[in-house]
Structure formats: C-alpha cells, structure tokens
Amino acid sequence: MTDISQFQPTLMWKHFADISKIPHCSKQEERIREHIRAFAMDRNLVWKEDDTGNIVIYKPGTPGFEDAPSLALQGHMDMVCEKNNDTVHDFEKDPITFRIDGEWLYANGTTLGADDGIGVASCMAILDDDSLVHGPLECLFTVDEETGLTGAFGLARDLLTAKNLINLDSEDLGVFSIGCAGGGDSHVRIPLGYETLPAGWNVHTVKIEGLRGGHSGVQIHENRKNAIKFLTRILFQVGKSTDYRLAMMDGGDKHNAIPREALAYIAVPPGTDLGVIITPVREAILEEITSPEPGVQITIMPIHVTKPDAPVLDKASTTKLIDVLLALPDGVAVMSHDVDDFVETSNNLATIKITEGEATMLLSCRSSIMGAIRSLQDRILAVTSLAGGEVKEGNGYPGWKPNPKSALVELCRATYVDLFGKEPKVEAIHAGLECGLIGEKYPGMDMVSIGPDIQNPHSPEERVRVESVKLYWDHLVEVIARLAKGQ
Numbered sequence: 459m460t461d462i463s464q465f466q467p468t469l470m471w472k473h474f475a476d477i478s479k480i481p482h483c484s485k486q487e488e489r490i491r492e493h494i495r496a497f498a499m500d501r502n503l504v505w506k507e508d509d510t511g512n513i514v515i516y517k518p519g520t521p522g523f524e525d526a527p528s529l530a531l532q533g534h535m536d537m538v539c540e541k542n543n544d545t546v547h548d549f550e551k552d553p554i555t556f557r558i559d560g561e562w563l564y565a566n567g568t569t570l571g572a573d574d575g576i577g578v579a580s581c582m583a584i585l586d587d588d589s590l591v592h593g594p595l596e597c598l599f600t601v602d603e604e605t606g607l608t609g610a611f612g613l614a615r616d617l618l619t620a621k622n623l624i625n626l627d628s629e630d631l632g633v634f635s636i637g638c639a640g641g642g643d644s645h646v647r648i649p650l651g652y653e654t655l656p657a658g659w660n661v662h663t664v665k666i667e668g669l670r671g672g673h674s675g676v677q678i679h680e681n682r683k684n685a686i687k688f689l690t691r692i693l694f695q696v697g698k699s700t701d702y703r704l705a706m707m708d709g710g711d712k713h714n715a716i717p718r719e720a721l722a723y724i725a726v727p728p729g730t731d732l733g734v735i736i737t738p739v740r741e742a743i744l745e746e747i748t749s750p751e752p753g754v755q756i757t758i759m760p761i762h763v764t765k766p767d768a769p770v771l772d773k774a775s776t777t778k779l780i781d782v783l784l785a786l787p788d789g790v791a792v793m794s795h796d797v798d799d800f801v802e803t804s805n806n807l808a809t810i811k812i813t814e815g816e817a818t819m820l821l822s823c824r825s826s827i828m829g830a831i832r833s834l835q836d837r838i839l840a841v842t843s844l845a846g847g848e849v850k851e852g853n854g855y856p857g858w859k860p861n862p863k864s865a866l867v868e869l870c871r872a873t874y875v876d877l878f879g880k881e882p883k884v885e886a887i888h889a890g891l892e893c894g895l896i897g898e899k900y901p902g903m904d905m906v907s908i909g910p911d912i913q914n915p916h917s918p919e920e921r922v923r924v925e926s927v928k929l930y931w932d933h934l935v936e937v938i939a940r941l942a943k944g945q
C-alpha cells in the first residue's frame with residue numbers, strides 16, 4: 459500500500475488521505491459533510507450549510523489583510539464510484555487505497571476520487587494553514603456534482619459575499635477554464651396515424667451504423683455525424699422517388715451522446731427496386747462522411763414479413779415524421795466570436811423512437827448564452843407545432859459566458875507566467891460546469907476554474923500526476939496572496 463503522507467504539499471495530501479477513508483459517492487455525502495463540519499468546529503471557524511447540503515466555511519483574512527477582497531474557493535464533495543469487475547471493494551464502507559505508477563497516483567482497482575478530492579483537500583489545507591497570506595476566505599463545498607450538478611442547482615443565494623471565485627475542479631495544469639455551456643432538453647412528441655401494410659408491399663431494413671458518436675458537448679465541433687440525420691436524409695430521398703410507408707424507426711441512446719446508429723423498417727410497393735433508388739443517395743452520403751467517419755456502414759436488406767396485415771404509418775404520418783426530423787436542428791449552430799475554437803451554441807438530435815401512436819424525440823441544446831438556448835428551443839417548438847405535435851422542456855441549466863476582461867483570470871495568468879515562465883491556456887468548454895449555476899445565483903461573480911493533471915476521471919483508471927499537484931498548489935496560494943495584497 460502506498461503512503462502519500464510524504465507528498466508535497468503535506469498538509470493538502472494529509473487532508474486528501476483523510477477524505478479517502480470516508481465513503482463519499484454521489485448522493486451519499488452525509489459522512490463527508492459531517493467530517494467537514496467537524497473540521498470547521500475543531501478550528502473555531504464559522505460555517506453554514508443550505509437546504510441542499512452545501513457547506514461554506516469562512517476564515518477571516520490574515521493579520522493586515524482583514525479588509526482585502528473576499529475570495530471564494532470551491533470544490534465538490536462527491537466522487538464517481540466505479541471499480542473493476544475483479545476488484546473487491548465496498549464503496550459504502552471501504553477506504554480508497556493508493557498505488558503509485560511512475561509519476562501518477564492511482565487507486566487500487568477503483569476510482570481515485572482526485573475529482574474532486576484534490577479540490578476539497580486544497581480548501582481544507584488552505585483553511586488549516588496559518589502561514590499563508592490571504593484575505594477573507596469563503597470555502598464552498600458542494601454536494602452531488604457528478605450526477606446532475608444538484609448541489610450547484612440548489613445553492614442558496616445567501617452563502618457567499620465574495621465577488622471572486624476559484625473553482626478547483628479542472629483537470630489540466632496550466633489550462634484555465636473561463637466559460638462553459640448551459641443546456642436544455644426538448645422532448646418532442648408527434649402523433650401518428652396507422653394503416654395496414656398494403657397487399658403485396660415489401661419491407662426492408664435500412665440501417666446506419668459504425669459512426670464514432672461521442673459526447674454531444676465536448677465533441678460536437680469535430681464534425682462527428684448523427685446517424686438519425688443520415689437515415690432521415692436517405693428516407694427523404696426515397697420519398698421523392700416512390701410511395702413508401704415507415705413501419706419502425708429507432709436511433710440514439712442518451713441525451714448527451716451523438717447517435718452512432720439508427721434503423722428503420724420501410725415498406726415499398728411491389729416491383730420497386732429500392733437498390734436503384736437508394737444506391738446514389740447512399741454513395742453521396744458516404745462520399746460526404748467516410749473521411750470523418752471511416753467506420754460508417756449503410757445497409758439495406760429485405761425482411762420477411764410474417765404478419766402480412768402488420769400496421770405501418772399511413773402516408774401522411776410517414777411524410778410528416780421525416781419532414782420533422784429533417785427540419786429539426788442538429789450540430790454546431792454558432793461558434794464564439796470572443797473565444798477561439800469555442801462552440802457557443804449547438805444542438806444534438808439525440809434519440810428517435812416510434813411507440814404506440816406516436817414518435818418521440820429527444821433533443822439537447824447547449825450554449826454559453828441562455829438566450830441562444832431559448833431561440834433554438836423555440837425553433838424546435840415551431841417545427842413540432844407545424845406537425846401538430848407537442849414539446850415538453852426539461853430542466854434547463856445556465857451557461858457561464860466567458861469574460862475576456864476578467865481581472866481574476868488575468869491575475870491567475872500573470873501569476874502563472876511569473877512562477878513557471880510560460881503562458882497558460884485559457885479556454886471555455888461546451889459542457890456543463892458548476893460555475894454556470896453559481897454565476898446565476900451570484901450575478902457578477904468573477905470566476906475561473908483550475909486544477910492539477912487528472913486523467914481518466916470517472917473510471918478505475920483515474921489518476922493524478924503527483925508533481926502537478928505541487929505546482930497547482932504553488933500557483934493557487936500565490937494567486938490568493940496577490941489578491942489579498944492587491945498586486
């Protein structure tokens with residue numbers, strides 16, 4: 459078993475080791491909350507908690523810096539609990555144990571919890587270390603980041619007075635996050651009419667598979683193709699050449715995944731050569747996508763119909779559904795003007811299913827600008843309404859619009875350059891972070907997100923580069939000191 463007590467900075471690693479002994483999977487934070495409350499009480503620090511379970515610990519500025527600007531530091535208490543199949547580990551009671559491989563610290567067959575145990579331990583070590591220079595500190599520990607940003611969603615509006623916040627949940631030393639996307643889901647329902655399969659008609663499967671898929675926030679700009687959209691394009695072309703009926707359609711899986719596969723059953727009149735109709739469309743699509751999608755396969759196969767009177771969508775419903783799918787937005791909508799290579803607004807047509815009497819579709823919009831999400835969701839409403847359908851919108855969450863003029867980001871940047879002699883990367887991500895929700899609760903909060911090198915989070919391969927933690931720490935405490943001194 460690896461002893462981490464000699465790692466630098468020792469106080470932070472001591473707190474990390476303590477946290478690792480306490481089970482703290484998402485939605486099971488009671489014991490770590492108790493640990494954090496006891497930590498505050500043992501040191502006579504004022505603390506508060508809100509109804510959601512988030513805790514803030516306050517510490518006055520060091521002598522001479524009592525009136526310096528307040529600073530909030532933030533990490534999330536929960537960790538993703540995953541283990542290898544052959545690992546015996548009870549996340550409800552067993553401590554996380556460690557192993558070292560080269561420069562990296564791992565757990566033994568489980569997630570390590572460096573995401574975000576390093577952030578939480580950093581806050582505790584800073585509160586615990588009387589040798590540091592700092593202004594008044596407000597250390598915010600949120601619950602349940604990993605399964606839906608629950609803590610940040612429910613964060614009370616009266617816990618923080620600081621106007622600056624450093625989120626300690628990033629995973630690349632020297633890469634500062636300064637913005638993220640908000641999101642909103644639209645659940646679309648289109649009513650369908652049916653008829654029996656016309657006599658003598660033949661049914662075929664049309665299937666798209668082998669696309670790369672990926673995360674609809676992080677990978678939407680890579681031109682990864684949406685299987686539902688491509689299947690729709692094929693069926694739209696079929697409809698221009700022949701009468702046909704849709705019998706079944708199914709594609710996609712999760713709201714945040716780009717669909718990799720989609721499948722339809724279509725019925726065509728006797729004598730129709732579907733190959734002649736589809737081959738040029740198929741070739742045109744393959745020409746367009748085999749370079750970004752080398753694994754793509756489009757197959758068309760006749761299927762033997764066992765029930766000759768099976769129901770199929772009537773002609774009007776077939777046309778209506780394919781028109782809707784073709785018109786719904788998908789992919790990158792707008793790139794940012796303020797931040798290079800940053801997707802500002804996008805949509806993922808995530809799933810389609812045909813069930814009894816209706817088609818249901820799930821679309822996931824993202825943007826760092828709330829108005830842009832509204833505008834995209836309105837477009838979905840309009841298309842759906844033209845087809846006589848309905849939309850139910852899920853819980854939206856706000857984005858964090860990058861502020862290129864942020865004084866806090868500039869302070870972090872300049873400090874990084876002074877300490878390490880090189881420029882950090884400053885970037886925004888097209889996925890959700892707690893800062894989006896915190897910024898909504900505390901308007902005008904100047905925010906940045908930093909962290910050490912953490913790889914493969916949320917899997918038993920999660921690892922943190924030990925040396926990067928020391929560098930991240932040196933940078934963090936220097937930023938805190940300079941902010942207090944007004945440098």
Ligand SMILES: [Zn+2]
Nearest residue numbers: 573574603627
């Ligand atoms: Zn995290």
